[in-house]
Every structure is written in C-alpha cells, then in structure tokens.
Amino acid sequence: MTGSYPAMSDDAVRPQGVSPNTSDDPAELLPPLEPVQLLDDDGALHDVSGFPLDLKDADHRELYRYMVLSRRADKQSINLQRQGQLGVYASLLGQEAAQVGSAYALDAQDWAFPSYREMGAALVRGVPPEAILHTFRGTWLGDHDPHEHRFGLLSIPIGTQALHAAGFAMGAKFDGADLVVASYFGDGATSEGDAHEALNFAAVFEAPCVFLVQNNQYAISVPLSQQTKAPTIAHKAVGYGMPGYRCDGNDVLATYAVMRRAVDRARQGEGPALVEAVTYRMEAHTTADDPTRYRSDDELAEWQRRDPIARYQSFLEREGILDAATREEIDAEADALAHRLRENVYDAPHGDPRELFEHVYVHPPGTYAEQRALLDRELTSREGGDA
Ligand SMILES: Cc1ncc(C[n+]2csc(CCOP(=O)(O)OP(=O)(O)O)c2C)c(N)n1
Ligand SMILES: [Mg+2]
Structure with missing residues (x-):
C-alpha cells in the first residue's frame, strides 16, 4: 500500500469551547530548571521579571x-x-510557605481540593483546623462544609483530588462561572493514573485549573530520584500542553x-498550568513513619x-513590617488555637460506624446489605x- 496519510480534521468532534491544538513552540511551555526565588x-x-509582587x-x-x-x-x-487522640496525622512541617503562599493566591470564589497534608492551605x-483533626480522629468522615470554605474534603487515596479539581473546573467553565480551581498533590502522586487523567482532561478542555505540586522530595520512603526520570516535576506539564512553573516552595513570596500568575492566566481563560513548589517535609511522612x-x-x-x-x-x-508586639500577638493567637484544638478534639465522641454505608450510593449494590449486616x-x- 502506498500513499500518504490524509490530513485529519477534528473540527466535527471537538467539544464546544475547545480550540484546536496549536503548533506553538513547546519550548514556551518549558520551565526554567532553576526555581523562581524572590527571597x-x-x-x-530579589525582583524576578514576570513575577511581580502586589x-x-x-x-x-x-x-x-x-x-x-x-x-x-x-x-x-x-x-x-x-496521646492516642488521633489515629494518625500527616505533618506539614517545612511546607508552610508552599501551602500558605499558594492558597493566598486564590480569590474567595475559587476552590481548592487538598490531600491529607494541607493544614496550611x-x-x-478559613477551615477550622479541628475539622481536619476530626478526620484524622475518625470522628466522622469529614467535618467541614466544603461549600462554605470552597475547600474539598481531604483525599487520602493518592491523586484522586486532582480528578475532582479538573472535573470541577471543567464544570465551572461549562457553567460560565468565574472561578479557578487549585488541586494540591505531591511528587509521588504525579506517578498515579488519576493525576495523569486530570492533567490531560484539564488541558484538553482548557479548564481553569492550577495543579500545585508540593515536591517535598519523598513519597513516604521513595525519594524523587526513584519516582520519576523527568528532569523536574514541572517538565511533566509540557507533555499535556500546559505551562509548567517551578518555584522555591520554602519561599512564601515566590510561591x-x-x-x-498561574491563577490569573487560568481566570483569563488561558487554561490550566502546573506549579511545582520545591520544598521538603521536615517531619516523618505521618506519625506512623520512621524517616x-x-x-x-x-x-x-x-x-x-x-x-x-x-x-x-x-x-x-x-x-x-513585623515588630515585636505583632509577633507576640501572633504567638499568643497560635497558643490559643492550640488550646482550642485540644479542647475540641480530646475525647470527642465518635459517630456511629454504621454511617460508613451512607452517602455513597443512591442505589446500593447487593453486596452492601451483606457487608452492613457483617x-x-x-x-x-x-x-x-x-456475647
Ligand atoms: C492510591 C493510593 N496508593 C497508595 C497509598 C499509600 N500512600 C499514602 S501516602 C503515599 C505517598 C504519597 O507521596 P506524595 O504524593 O509525594 O505526597 P506526600 O505524602 O509526600 O505529601 C502513599 C503511596 C494511598 N494512600 N493511595
Ligand atoms: Mg511527596
């Protein structure tokens, strides 16, 4: 058989509002290897061009x-x-700048979908921190109203929240809603199928979604060098056709x-981006880990x-900008918060485990009744x- 392949047009099947692939130079999507650092x-x-501070x-x-x-x-x-009050806990020690800096870049109407480590975000x-702890205590399935704070429930299965974010952002775009969605996940999650699917769908549908990857160097005990052969996590973005950015995740201003910048361009209809915040988890992976x-x-x-x-x-x-009196005020607020957390969480009553079976299926499958009876x-x- 001879002959060349005919030019394909996908005009007929392209979803509404999605533009054709461009022949843009992929180099424009590539992040510089050196993370952006302002402090x-x-x-x-130090001023860095393209990243003004407002x-x-x-x-x-x-x-x-x-x-x-x-x-x-x-x-x-x-x-x-x-003290036996929480089943487990995943610390953010060392990742405060990555979380706070990124969440501060969102507007009130925006949404965020977190992993289990996102106390700072x-x-x-505005999520009460005791709500996070009730999840780790197993008081109930989740203890804050996602709609009130525009902050999803903590995702424990790795990478699932990337799909929630991409889907939510696609829906927002279809509805014409003015909002940007942030998805928080880790370096390890970028190896998961869920993250791949989320990145791909968000890119194809030009969804207003920013994927904030906290590269804290480890997925439990697996170091980044064994996680990926990509030059950086941010480089992975290019394969999906979205820009990748790298920032020093221990620098709150750079983050x-x-x-x-990524949120602004998503809000202006320019589609998703991936931001890699280079940081380090200074504590154990969770309280169940020995680093x-x-x-x-x-x-x-x-x-x-x-x-x-x-x-x-x-x-x-x-x-x-910060004097001793303000610092002391903030320290006192932090002590009061710690006290409140203890008061609220210590010996908090557990919900009925039977509720495990509620809120999952509208029409529960047959095996459900059997498991519930068990x-x-x-x-x-x-x-x-x-007995
Ligand atoms: C689907 C799935 N597979 C495996 C696990 C077990 N697990 C819990 S945390 C973790 C590592 C995640 O690493 P990373 O994405 O870098 O996030 P980090 O914990 O470092 O914030 C794994 C494999 C899980 N929770 N979900
Ligand atoms: Mg990690």
Whole structure:
C-alpha cells in the first residue's frame, strides 16, 4: 500500500469551547530548571521579571500569621496523636510557605481540593483546623462544609483530588462561572493514573485549573530520584500542553507570585498550568513513619537551614513590617488555637460506624446489605449485645 496519510480534521468532534491544538513552540511551555526565588536563604528580596509582587504590608503580616498558625496547629496535632487522640496525622512541617503562599493566591470564589497534608492551605481558606483533626480522629468522615470554605474534603487515596479539581473546573467553565480551581498533590502522586487523567482532561478542555505540586522530595520512603526520570516535576506539564512553573516552595513570596500568575492566566481563560513548589517535609511522612530509615540527619539539617518561617521573618523584620508586639500577638493567637484544638478534639465522641454505608450510593449494590449486616454483627458483639 502506498500513499500518504490524509490530513485529519477534528473540527466535527471537538467539544464546544475547545480550540484546536496549536503548533506553538513547546519550548514556551518549558520551565526554567532553576526555581523562581524572590527571597534568598537569608531573607533578602530579589525582583524576578514576570513575577511581580502586589502585596501590602498587611498581606505580608497575614502570610506570616498563617504560617505560624499552621506550624502551631501542626505541632499540636502531633501531640494529640501521641496521646492516642488521633489515629494518625500527616505533618506539614517545612511546607508552610508552599501551602500558605499558594492558597493566598486564590480569590474567595475559587476552590481548592487538598490531600491529607494541607493544614496550611485549609487555614487560609478559613477551615477550622479541628475539622481536619476530626478526620484524622475518625470522628466522622469529614467535618467541614466544603461549600462554605470552597475547600474539598481531604483525599487520602493518592491523586484522586486532582480528578475532582479538573472535573470541577471543567464544570465551572461549562457553567460560565468565574472561578479557578487549585488541586494540591505531591511528587509521588504525579506517578498515579488519576493525576495523569486530570492533567490531560484539564488541558484538553482548557479548564481553569492550577495543579500545585508540593515536591517535598519523598513519597513516604521513595525519594524523587526513584519516582520519576523527568528532569523536574514541572517538565511533566509540557507533555499535556500546559505551562509548567517551578518555584522555591520554602519561599512564601515566590510561591505566592508564581501561583498568582498561574491563577490569573487560568481566570483569563488561558487554561490550566502546573506549579511545582520545591520544598521538603521536615517531619516523618505521618506519625506512623520512621524517616531515619531512609534519610540522613545531614539532609534534614540542610533543609532546616532553609526554614520557610525563619527566612520570611528575617525579611519582615529587616523591612520593618513585623515588630515585636505583632509577633507576640501572633504567638499568643497560635497558643490559643492550640488550646482550642485540644479542647475540641480530646475525647470527642465518635459517630456511629454504621454511617460508613451512607452517602455513597443512591442505589446500593447487593453486596452492601451483606457487608452492613457483617459490621452490625461485629459491633453488636463488641458492645456485648450477643456475647
Ligand atoms: C492510591 C493510593 N496508593 C497508595 C497509598 C499509600 N500512600 C499514602 S501516602 C503515599 C505517598 C504519597 O507521596 P506524595 O504524593 O509525594 O505526597 P506526600 O505524602 O509526600 O505529601 C502513599 C503511596 C494511598 N494512600 N493511595
Ligand atoms: Mg511527596
């Protein structure tokens, strides 16, 4: 058989509102290898072209405040887990800037879909931190109203929330709603099929979705070098036809500015983007993990030197934006928050486990009744009903 392939036109099958692939130079989508950094390790500010800062002094103090509150809530959560009050807890220590800076770049009408590690982003969205802890306690399935805060429930299965975000953003676009959706997931999640499907659908449908990947260097014990052969996580974006950005995720200003740019372009109808925030999880993966088995003290010390809060604090103090009185006020607020968390979570009553079977299917499958009966028998025997 000879002859060349005929030119294909997909005009007839293209969904409404989706433009054809362009022959744009893919190099334009490529991120520079060096992450965008506005604050150096000593907290000195450098302008980087293309990433202007539109923050007032009050915003700077808010960013600092959210980071301090996140760290304090995080510490208290670990304490509560150690005291047997939480089943498990996933710390954000070291990732405060990545979470707070990115969430601060969203507007009130925007949405975020988090993983289990997003205490910092949750605080910025106004979610009460005790609601997060009730999830880890298993008080109930989730304890905040996603619609009130425009913040989804924590996703424990890796990468599923990327699909929720992409689908929500596609729906928003079909509805003509003015909102941007952020999806939070980790370096490990980028190897999951769910993340792939979300990135692909968001790109094809030009959905207003920003994928914020916190590259904290590990997926439990698996280091980034064993996770991917891609030059960086941000480079993966190019394969989907969306721009990839890299920022220093321990620099709250860089994370804010890069995220803001991605959010702005999504809001203007320019489609999705992937932002890689390069950071480090300074605690264990969860309270059930022993990180000394897979990483060295030297490595940890190197990242402690880049502590996101200390770095930002030295910038704020040098610029005269944060005085001692304001710092003390924020510390007192953090202590009060920790106290409130303890009061709210300690010995909180559990919901009825039978509710596990509700809110899943409109028409439950046959096996459901069988499983529900099994749980019922188990609970009754534990309660001494038929012992
Ligand atoms: C679908 C699925 N597979 C495996 C797990 C077990 N698991 C829990 S956390 C985790 C690593 C995730 O790493 P990453 O995406 O980098 O996020 P991080 O925990 O570092 O924030 C894995 C494999 C899971 N929760 N869900
Ligand atoms: Mg990770």
